[in-house]
């Protein structure tokens with residue numbers, strides 16, 4: 160009974176989104192994942208144009224089609240293309256089955272370009288998952304740190320954000336989010352380094368930590384291990400693996416008449 | 420029964436770990452049903468007086484193993500072929516501390532695998548019937564402390580080296596699955612090189628890696644306590660291998676190389 164907020168369709172066997180999703184869901188089931196969120200398409204682009212956004216979201220919609228409410232989708236947007244992104248938000252979330260927003264590395268998320276997208280997402284109760292990393296080796300030009308996200312979140316207190324990868328270098332990332340109550344951290348996409356979940360719980364409180372894997376680039380195993388192996392209480396493990404995601408998505412799922 | 424071939428004791432300089440001291444590590448290993456652990460000290464990566472590091476390791480293991488029914492700790496000394504008198508360091512590992520193997524850090528100690536001193540060291544290791552572990556990577560480059568600028572060890576020279584020392588038995592720790600087949604396959608086919616999978620990633624990534632090298636060349640290694648040991652344990656669940664393969668990876672193969680008694 161685990162919910163995973165962070166999955167993709169790249170790097171899996173299969174030429175269609177349907178085939179790849181079937182493969183992913185089979186392994187998810189073996190690992191005890193009951194609900195899998197996915198976002199983006201069969202191929203990634205750092206800076207997708209409007210046409211590519213639509214294509215990737217179509218592929219994601221196709222992946223969701225056969226898995227009822229066990230598979231959930233986040234709409235992929237590019238803040239550089241405001242109109243196209245707002246249109247995708249309407250098509251995939253307001254009118255479609257998707258339940259949140261995914262932003263990757265097109266623009267640093269402290270940019271004002273995000274504001275119209277965030278405002279509309281907040282109206283829809285759609286949480287926004289933003290990729291973040293602190294790389295010793297240097298970030299991509301449009302790649303956000305969790306400090307960028309803290310800045311964005313402070314501008315939009317009514318919106319709900321998910322900090323992808325807990326900032327990547329979590330010892331740094333978690334510190335930047337101490338004063339951002341509308342940001343939860345997602346635990347996926349970095350090595351299963353000990354202490355990460357312990358620090359997240361200590362600095363942010365357990366209710367602000369949710370499980371994500373970033374499969375298939377990562378294994379479920381290494382990412383689940385962070386929560387399974389952490390020196391925390393059993394009820395805290397349940398919150399991170401299941402309850403916190405449910406709480407995060409409850410408003411939008413209920414507005415869509417879906418099971419929270 | 421599980422033998423964990425990749426465990427560390429001692430202090431990691433870049434963050435506090437959730438477990439402090441050898442006893443806490445040993446207890447945590449036991450909780451994961453890890454019955455035997457091959458251990459080195461983190462200090463072996465950073466210190467220059469490795470004889471002192473290895474002596475400390477031997478003492479830590481002896482104290483921990485005494486009268487304890489928990490995880491048995493088997494010391495693997497750290498040797499640096501660039502140390503002025505590594506032959507004496509090696510002699511002490513064997514003759515004073517009865518260590519069955521050694522762990523090498525070419526990246527952190529700053530030598531390539533075609534270094535002639537490494538060839539001499541591996542020859543000496545094989546002559547003394549020791550098992551060698553070569554650590555390919557210590558940490559994700561992206562999260563290293565800014566003072567540390569290490570990349571993964573380049574393995575190109577290794578197949579030749581293994582071929583030249585016909586009695587050498589060696590394991591790559593923190594193996595990177597991105598190493599191309601022209602390097603990985605000769606190593607695997609030699610039958611004298613084994614791999615862990617602590618850093619082998621991707622959904623069912625270990626199943627794919629096992630197909631490349633053969634389950635006979637895999638040894639369980641968790642990289643605990645830098646990584647949660649649950650990661651390597653769960654990777655084998657995700658790989659969905661037959662029970663006999665699991666046993667071989669968990670225990671039989673490692674025990675054949677370094678008997679735990």
Ligand SMILES: [Zn+2]
Nearest residue numbers: 165167348373
């Ligand atoms: Zn991702």
